[in-house]
Ligand SMILES: Nc1ncnc2c1ncn2[C@@H]1O[C@H](COP(=O)(O)OP(=O)(O)OP(=O)(O)O)[C@@H](O)[C@H]1O
């Protein structure tokens with residue numbers, strides 16, 4: 001402030017002038033900052049628009065040859081065979097099955113470990129565990145894929161003979177483990193951010209540690225926890241390597257986790273790596289599948305945002 | 317000093333944060349069904365002393381105490397005593413209003429619910445809010461969020477929340493410091509009425525407030541690096557008109573602190 005003070009001798013007019021100049025530089029700075037930020041956000045918006053239009057463009061060509069009804073309701077997916085069927089449902093169920101099972105692993109364990117870290121663990125332990133969790137989140141997914149195929153699957157097969165070499169269960173468990181650190185770390189951030197005054201209020205009413213955690217901290221951190229769940233679910237739906245390596249390449253229309261299945265992402269990899277020439281109908285299937293995947297994730301996101309907003313309204 | 321039957325007593329109580337001593341050998345009796353004020357300059361250990369009465373200091377990792385605190389003649393820090401049980405009987409209102417981000421109703425019902433209350437919850441919520449002089453202002457929006465209340469209303473909600481578990485003692489740590497004079501007077505009025513049934517210990521920076529509402533006053537201070545020394549304790553009338561210790565006199569007449 002002192003920097004801008006005008007010397008005592010200056011007239012009101014001069015004072016006015018320096019104030020004006022100050023104002024002008026500030027306005028210019030504001031403008032520059034705003035345009036730079038605008039440029040950057042435009043880049044990301046344009047990228048999204050570009051991706052969606054490519055998807056739409058190719059998918060429309062695909063749907064000129066295959067009826068959307070067959071695509072959305074058919075239960076056989078054999079575009080690479082001699083007798084072609086273009087029912088996407090087996091890929092959808094495969095994707096949802098794996099996503100659901102992996103959430104079954106990641107959400108409860110992630111939430112519990114977040115509660116432990118934020119409410120129970122001594123500060124020292126938390127300082128050690130949190131970075132380790134973040135490292136876990138950085139392991140390449142292909143490593144998880146082979147971990148599923150070469151370690152978890154043999155273990156599962158020792159338990160039950162019915163489990164195939166490639167199966168949804170093993171991929172789901174490992175994907176759950178992969179996503180767990182993300183859920184736990186983000187939820188823990190949300191819980192640590194709950195003001196300690198609220199904890200004290202609950203303790204002062206005779207609450208035990210568990211009651212403080214479950215009745216005050218978790219509800220107060222709910223929107224952050226929900227956000228971590230949403231991210232995790234989107235991640236599970238879009239995850240590619242683990243399912244490609246461990247879940248198989250068989251588009252079975254089934255909810256049985258013991259048999260091979262194929263997810264949408266795994267199918268896209270399969271075709272991209274295979275020898276379907278660009279421009280053929282086989283090749284165009286991947287855009288139709290990708291568009292479906294995109295819509296699925298979009299719906300998921302909208303749905304969960306709506307859920308979060310509903311909860312918020314109650315609490316804030 | 318002749319006082320009524322005591323509900324809380326400390327004997328040579330000292331509190332440490334790590335190696336730092338912040339309450340020094342305090343011996344103090346808190347009478348039943350009266351208001352006892354703790355006054356003193358900032359940082360002299362008032363909050364720390366207050367938090368010994370419901371074992372809230374235990375939530376701070378490196379805090380420890382020596383000496384004794386008795387509640388109804390029983391050692392509050394005995395191994396058989398469950399701190400949650402104690403806090404259920406000795407409630408606390410904090411300096412900044414800290415309602416839960418829940419509805420007004422759920423805030424008041426929180427304590428009874430976790431303590432397994434089986435009676436008529438609506439009735440309990442209503443009487444608690446009435447005793448905290450908040451009922452008229454919120455009766456039409458019990459299920460609206462507590463965060464939509466004004467600061468003074470939030471603080472009265474926190475008092476109602478404390479009353480709902482029917483404690484025997486209410487500890488208040490500068491309950492009016494974030495409030496305007498009108499809200500302050502409303503809360504003082506509530507305190508006076510509560511004192512007929514409850515024992516209240518209040519920490520305050522506001523000497524007029526201590527003089528207005530309290531029956532007994534304890535004066536703590538810092539001297540020669542020693543924190544939390546009990547200088548004088550007695551009837552408020554005497555402390556504020558005719559203190560025996562010259563340090564008390566200096567403080568209440570505003571000459572230091
Ligand atoms: N968690 C803590 N760890 C270490 N020292 C602490 C802690 N809390 C308080 N202290 C110290 O203990 C002393 C007494 O603090 P206390 O909060 O009891 O003072 P107070 O009289 O309530 O002050 P105020 O009127 O400002 O609220 C202060 O010197 C403070 O710095």
Ligand SMILES: [Mg+2]
Nearest residue numbers: 362363364489
């Ligand atoms: Mg204090």
